[in-house]
Every structure is written in structure tokens, then in C-alpha cells.
Amino acid sequence: MAIMLPIMLMLLFTYVFGGAIDSSGDYVNYVVPGIILLCAGFGSSSTAVDVANDMTNGIIDRFQTMPIQSLSVVTGHVVASLARNLFATGVVFGVALLVGFRPTANVVEWIGAVIVITLFILTFTWLFAAIGLVAGSPTAASGYGFLLLFLPYLSSAFVPIDTMPAWLRGVANNQPMTPIIETIRGLLTGTPIDDRAWWAIGWCxxxxxxxxxxxxxxxxxxxGRR
Structure with a gap:
């Protein structure tokens, strides 16, 4: 699902909505950075459920009787999610190239984009892990995590912010997703970044x-540890 849903959304926005949003046919170059972050968000959200499941099924109590750090279970979830989501992002990016995405980045810009994407995945994986730790059950963790997945829709991921109502522009301009998306978009396609890179790194x-x-x-x- 972490791979297929972002791909389906990319195809939907590119071929169904893309012509209405941008008749020039260049919409795919605009929407791909947002889809990449959406892919990372969907993949990271499963960490909340996995961690909540471990905290409620007694496995942590079992690990406390063994000569290992119990917290390594949570860290293991984070590392596994990071690796899985980097792979999923690579798959989504490959599909984006097939549907017409044409990045203009040089080597340095590619490295910068990969660093920002990796930092974003790591950040939100830890956030979802923390949600899983405080949630009362895997079902609750899934619900809390699902709310965060709406943030990309309230940013510049799919449409320019200046096309939104005035009251919504303030939300879109001052939430973490917008500078992160604009930084990735600027690195990959050459659009202006300005000071958004610093905001993106700072938020992460x-x-x-x-x-x-x-x-x-x-x-x-x-x-029960102190």
C-alpha cells in the first residue's frame, strides 16, 4: 500500500486532474515532489501501528528479561521503516520517470534532494514511532497517524498556494510540508528555493x-524503566 497508493495518486493527478490544473502538460514535474513526500508519509505511518502492537502484546516484557536493550525494538522499527521507505520512494520515482517526470538536477542537487528526503523520512518515522508508544492500541495509533497524512494536501504539493483561499494560504505557508516540498521541487526541477531549504531542515x-x-x-x- 505504501508503494501502490502514491503511484495511483500520481497517475490520478497526472492523467485525470493534470490537464485541468496545468494545460501545458508539465504538471507531472510539479506534482512529483509532493507525491514523493506522500509516499514517505504513508510508509512511515505503519510504524505507529507496529510499535503500538509491540507495546500491547507483551513482547517488551519478554525483552526485559533478556540481556538486550528493550528500546532497540523501537529503534529497529525506525531503521527498518527508513530502509523500506527509501526503497518505496525509489520505486515511485521510477514510475514518475515513466509518466514523464524530467528532473533538471545536477549531481550536487541530486545529493541535496536525497538528503532532504532521507531526513524527512527519518523525522516522520520517529514521529509515528512516538505516536505508537503513546497510543492505547494499534487501532488508535492508526487513527492518530492518519491525521498527519492530510498535511501534504494543505500545502503546495498539488496546487500553487496562491490559488487557495486567503485563509488557507496562511495555513499552507506556515506548516512544515510546504518548505520541504518546495526545497525538493527546487533541487530537482530548478524552481526558486530562496530560504525554504533552511526552513525545511529546521522543521525536520x-x-x-x-x-x-x-x-x-x-x-x-x-x-516501567527509570
Missing amino acids: LLILCVSILWGLWAFRKKA
Whole structure:
């Protein structure tokens, strides 16, 4: 689902809505950066359910009787999710090339885009892991994580912000997804980045630090460690 749903959305926006949004046929170059982040978000969201399941099925109590760090279970989920989502992102990107996406990035810009995408995946994987730790059940974790998946739709992922109502522009301009998407879009397709790269990195680092601290606190509280 983490791979197929973003691909289906990309095909939907490119071939069904793309002509109405951008009649020049260049809409695929606009929408792909947003689809990449959507792919990462869908993939990361499963971490919340996996972690919540581990916290409720007694496996943590079992690990506490063994000579290993129980927190390594959560860290393992994060590392596995990061690897899985990088692979899924690569698949989605390959499909994007097949439907007409034509990046203009040089080597340095490609490296920068990969770094930003990886940092984003790591950040939101830890955020979903923290949600899984505080959720009362896997079902609750799935519901809380699902709310975060709406953020890309309230950003510049699919349409320019200046086409939105005035009250919605303020939301879109001041949420984390927009600078991250605009940074990736600028690196891959040459659109202006301005100071958005710093905002993108700053948002990611802030959310990552808060998520790790939140996750450590929640784990110690639930696992009975002090």
C-alpha cells in the first residue's frame, strides 16, 4: 500500500486532474515532489501501528528479561521503516520517470534532494514511532497517524498556494510540508528555493528532536524503566 497508493495518486493527478490544473502538460514535474513526500508519509505511518502492537502484546516484557536493550525494538522499527521507505520512494520515482517526470538536477542537487528526503523520512518515522508508544492500541495509533497524512494536501504539493483561499494560504505557508516540498521541487526541477531549504531542515530537525525525546519518555513510562 505504501508503494501502490502514491503511484495511483500520481497517475490520478497526472492523467485525470493534470490537464485541468496545468494545460501545458508539465504538471507531472510539479506534482512529483509532493507525491514523493506522500509516499514517505504513508510508509512511515505503519510504524505507529507496529510499535503500538509491540507495546500491547507483551513482547517488551519478554525483552526485559533478556540481556538486550528493550528500546532497540523501537529503534529497529525506525531503521527498518527508513530502509523500506527509501526503497518505496525509489520505486515511485521510477514510475514518475515513466509518466514523464524530467528532473533538471545536477549531481550536487541530486545529493541535496536525497538528503532532504532521507531526513524527512527519518523525522516522520520517529514521529509515528512516538505516536505508537503513546497510543492505547494499534487501532488508535492508526487513527492518530492518519491525521498527519492530510498535511501534504494543505500545502503546495498539488496546487500553487496562491490559488487557495486567503485563509488557507496562511495555513499552507506556515506548516512544515510546504518548505520541504518546495526545497525538493527546487533541487530537482530548478524552481526558486530562496530560504525554504533552511526552513525545511529546521522543521525536520525540530520535529525529529521532539519526537525522539517524546518517544524516550513514553517508552520509559510504559516499559516501567527509570
